Amino acid sequence: MQATRAPYSPNAISRRSNALVQGVFWFYTILCVFPLLLVIMVSFTDEMAILQNGYQLIPKAFSLTAYELLFADSGQIVRSYGVSLFVTVVGTILSLLLTAAFAYPISRKDLPYRNGFAFFIFLTMLFNGGLVPWYLVYTKYLHLGDSIWALIIPMLVQPFNILIMRTFFQTTIPAALIEAATIDGAGELRIFIRIVLPLSLPVIATIALFNTLMYWNDWFLSLIFISDNKTVSVQYLMYKTMLNIQYLTSNVQASEALTRGGGTVRLPSEAIRMAMAVIGIGPIVLAYPFFQKYFVKGLTIGAVKG
Amino acid sequence: MKPITANAEAAALARPRAAPRGAGRRRRAARFGMLYLMMLPTIALVILNNYLPMFGVLIAFKKINYEQGILGSPWVGFENFKFLFATTDAWVITRNTILYNAAFIATNLAVAIAFAIMLNELRSRVLAKFFQSAMFLPYFLSAVVVSYLVFAMLGEENGFVNNVLLKALGIDPISWYAEPNAWPFLLPIINAWKNVGYYSVVYLAAIVGIDEEYYEAALIDGASKRKQMTSITLPLLMPVIVIMTLLQIGRIFYADFGLFFQVTLDTGALYPTTNVIDTYVYRSFMVMGDIGMSSAAGLYQAAVGLVLVFGSNYVVKKINRDNALF
Numbered sequence: 238m239q240a241t242r243a244p245y246s247p248n249a250i251s252r253r254s255n256a257l258v259q260g261v262f263w264f265y266t267i268l269c270v271f272p273l274l275l276v277i278m279v280s281f282t283d284e285m286a287i288l289q290n291g292y293q294l295i296p297k298a299f300s301l302t303a304y305e306l307l308f309a310d311s312g313q314i315v316r317s318y319g320v321s322l323f324v325t326v327v328g329t330i331l332s333l334l335l336t337a338a339f340a341y342p343i344s345r346k347d348l349p350y351r352n353g354f355a356f357f358i359f360l361t362m363l364f365n366g367g368l369v370p371w372y373l374v375y376t377k378y379l380h381l382g383d384s385i386w387a388l389i390i391p392m393l394v395q396p397f398n399i400l401i402m403r404t405f406f407q408t409t410i411p412a413a414l415i416e417a418a419t420i421d422g423a424g425e426l427r428i429f430i431r432i433v434l435p436l437s438l439p440v441i442a443t444i445a446l447f448n449t450l451m452y453w454n455d456w457f458l459s460l461i462f463i464s465d466n467k468t469v470s471v472q473y474l475m476y477k478t479m480l481n482i483q484y485l486t487s488n489v490q491a492s493e494a495l496t497r498g499g500g501t502v503r504l505p506s507e508a509i510r511m512a513m514a515v516i517g518i519g520p521i522v523l524a525y526p527f528f529q530k531y532f533v534k535g536l537t538i539g540a541v542k543g
Numbered sequence: 544m545k546p547i548t549a550n551a552e553a554a555a556l557a558r559p560r561a562a563p564r565g566a567g568r569r570r571r572a573a574r575f576g577m578l579y580l581m582m583l584p585t586i587a588l589v590i591l592n593n594y595l596p597m598f599g600v601l602i603a604f605k606k607i608n609y610e611q612g613i614l615g616s617p618w619v620g621f622e623n624f625k626f627l628f629a630t631t632d633a634w635v636i637t638r639n640t641i642l643y644n645a646a647f648i649a650t651n652l653a654v655a656i657a658f659a660i661m662l663n664e665l666r667s668r669v670l671a672k673f674f675q676s677a678m679f680l681p682y683f684l685s686a687v688v689v690s691y692l693v694f695a696m697l698g699e700e701n702g703f704v705n706n707v708l709l710k711a712l713g714i715d716p717i718s719w720y721a722e723p724n725a726w727p728f729l730l731p732i733i734n735a736w737k738n739v740g741y742y743s744v745v746y747l748a749a750i751v752g753i754d755e756e757y758y759e760a761a762l763i764d765g766a767s768k769r770k771q772m773t774s775i776t777l778p779l780l781m782p783v784i785v786i787m788t789l790l791q792i793g794r795i796f797y798a799d800f801g802l803f804f805q806v807t808l809d810t811g812a813l814y815p816t817t818n819v820i821d822t823y824v825y826r827s828f829m830v831m832g833d834i835g836m837s838s839a840a841g842l843y844q845a846a847v848g849l850v851l852v853f854g855s856n857y858v859v860k861k862i863n864r865d866n867a868l869f
Contacts, residue, residue: 248762248771250664258661259670265658266677268736272692273680275703279695291706292695339585342578349575354582359869361593364849367841368824369834370599373613374591394588425577454685457800461829475687479694479808507701514691521683529679533744 273518280304280512284505292507303508307516313466313474314516320385321453321471328389329448332398336444337437340399341429344406345415355403362396372461387462388470392451398444405440406433443535446528453521475517478510600845603838623839632823636840640819643803644795646731647738648788654735655742656784660776662743663750664768675747679740686801693733693806720808723816730817734802742787749783750776786859793855796848797821820844 250258275294279287283298290297307314342348343355365371371391381387410433418428434441459473469477521528603623605616627633658678665671681689696703697719705716719725757775766774798819807817818826820840828837860867 248758249666250768254664254768255666258665261661262658262665262670262674266674269677269680269740272696275695276691287701291701292698292703293707294703335585335588338581342582345578348578354586357586358589361589363852364597365593365845366596366599367603367838367845369828369838369841370596370602371592372828373599373602374595378595379591390588391592394585394592399585425575426581429581450683454683456685456687456805472685472687475691476805479687479690511691511695514688518684518688518691521685521688522680525680525683526676528683529676532679533675536741536744536748 273522276511276514276518280508280515282508284508287505287507292511300505300508302505303512306505306509307512313469314513316467317469317471317474320388320468324385324388324455324470325449325452328392328452329445331389332393332395332448333441333445335393336395336398336402337434337441338429339394340402341406341433343399344403344410346407346412358394358396358399368461375462382462383465383468384462385468388455388458388468389452391458392455395447395451398447402437402440402444405437410436439534442531446531446535450528471517475513478513600838600842602834603842605835607834619835623835624843627836627839627843632818633840633843635815636818636820636823639816640798640821641795643727643730643798643819644791646727647734648791648795650731650735651738651742652784652788654739656746656777656780658739658743659746659750660772662747675740675744678743681737682741684737686799686805689733689737689801690805690808694808697729720810721812723813726807726813726816730802730806733806734799737802745787746780746783749780753779782863785862789855789859793852794848796844796851800825 249255271294275292278294278296279292280303281299281301282293282296283300284302286293286296286298286300339354339358343351343358345351375387375391376382381390414432415428418432423431454472456470456472456476459468459470460476463469463473599613602613604618604620605613606619606622607613607616611617662671662675665674684692694702697705699705699716699718699720702719704719709716717725719729753776757779758771761771761775798821800821803817803819803822804825807813820843824837824841824844827833827840856867856869
């Protein structure tokens with residue numbers, strides 16, 4: 238999004254309008270960031286202060302108890318991070334490989350039946366069998382219920398990404414280049430790996446980014462397929478924590494010890510819940526500046542006809 | 544890399560094919576064979592993940608019991624659909640899905656275009672970039688995270704709105720999660736909050752693409768900013784607007800499951816105004832175990848959805864062939 242005109246061209250809006258527009262955007266920016274800040278601040282608030290004053294942006298009393306408790310009993314969190322990382326890394330790479338390996342052949346104008354193959358993928362964007370048969374395929378026939386692969390396999394093929402990549406191959410890789418390499422005696426696989434892929438890094442980065450975000454943010458597959466505690470991803474852990482704070486403290490001794498010690502001290506469930514949210518949101522917010530920069534670029538790559 | 548390119552160019556110049564004829568065909572079959580082989584894993588996956596379930600739509604016409612299996616269970620014709628449409632649920636979920644999506648489409652469109660135009664006019668490019676980044680942030684958050692953020696704002700006991708905003712205004716706390724009538728207003732706001740950043744970027748890209756000469760000419764003619772907006776920017780944006788909107792209308796029968804399930808915290812009291820087809824399909828199957836109803840509703844959604852996609856694509860095609868989906 239580069240500037241279209243010199244900042245102070247004769248056609249620039251007046252100073253007053255500019256100030257007004259800035260005001261609107263400052264307000265909206267605060268609106269976008271505020272809930273996140275609130276959650277972060279609440280996670281650092283003393284439980285008694287929350288119970289007395291509710292969630293406040295500036296806590297009346299700071300406390301690290303929520304994080305101390307979470308770290309003292311961090312087994313589930315560490316495990317969930319492992320699950321999410323594994324799913325995201327493996328899912329992103331596998332999906333990227335499959336997408337490129339399908340998009341390239343259907344981008345080749347000389348491949349017989351390429352339109353048929355494109356339609357085969359494309360049809361899945363128009364019609365689907367619905368939740369029930371889909372669920373039964375994975376649980377009754379593939380027996381993937383409670384498996385970590387149930388969090389990866391269903392999202393591997395994304396028709397829209399295939400279309401984006403195919404369009405990129407078609408518009409940026411000259412057919413003459415491929416033909417020439419063929420005449421030089423290079424095999425298809427070699428052409429694909431040595432010529433096509435290195436020329437396609439922008440679209441590969443874009444799709445990788447889409448995939449990473451999709452896998453990291455997914456909770457739906459967990460909701461459908463996962464019922465044991467071993468395969469709970471970060472997002473699903475957050476979901477469960479929202480339903481029931483006890484879920485986090487599988488090791489209840491920590492909280493019991495706390496209660497016994499103080500007498501009146503109780504499990505700071507409000508603060509813990511928000512601390513869990515902060516731990517879950519963390520990676521996305523940290524990666525955000527990087528993500529959004531390339532995401533915006535990727536959107537313009539994807540803007541070409543699918 | 545370099546030598547290959549050089550060779551390639553040379554070979555491309557010497558085009559007249561020198562490749563041997565007879566053996567060539569077999570070799571070509573072998574080389575395309577590699578391309579087909581590359582597609583194989585994806586094809587297998589799509590058959591499993593998409594086509595097998597498509598045949599599964601026949602479940603909607605059966606009375607499934609697990610002893611007899613799917614194929615062995617007795618056929619009941621349209622019985623499941625009769626039951627579904629005999630309930631008020633069918634009407635409620637259809638109404639909710641369509642009205643919410645219509646509201647989402649309208650608010651996203653209006654706010655995103657306004658923001659895109661305003662971003663483009665800001666004098667400071669640095670600030671414009673900063674604002675764009677800030678409003679894109681919610682788009683990257685998962686529905687679960689959004690449910691936490693909304694809960695922090697609307698929670699009954701401790702939520703920021705009840706405890707700070709309403710208190711300051713002297714209004715009694717509202718039990719948002721027990722107040723179904725509030726959500727037809729809350730959900731479009733939350734949806735816009737999450738997605739407007741994305742749509743603004745799309746529209747901003749289109750605005751930046753408008754030829755600068757139009758504006759220069761308008762300036763010479765003494766056209767005001769408002770006039771430029773209504774006579775240049777909006778008309779030139781129209782194709783993008785129409786196509787983006789029609790594509791969304793094609794998906795109007797599919798709801799954002801995360802928004803209606805996570806953000807409402809799956810609260811029973813809110814079902815009358817927040818139950819949509821997707822949440823209905825999920826709950827009747829995963830929670831109540833009613834395979835018949837769930838698959839009937841799923842097929843109903845897929846069938847009507849298919850008609851809508853074809854319909855909207857037909858209109859897009861009429862307007863601009865290049866933007867049609869197929």
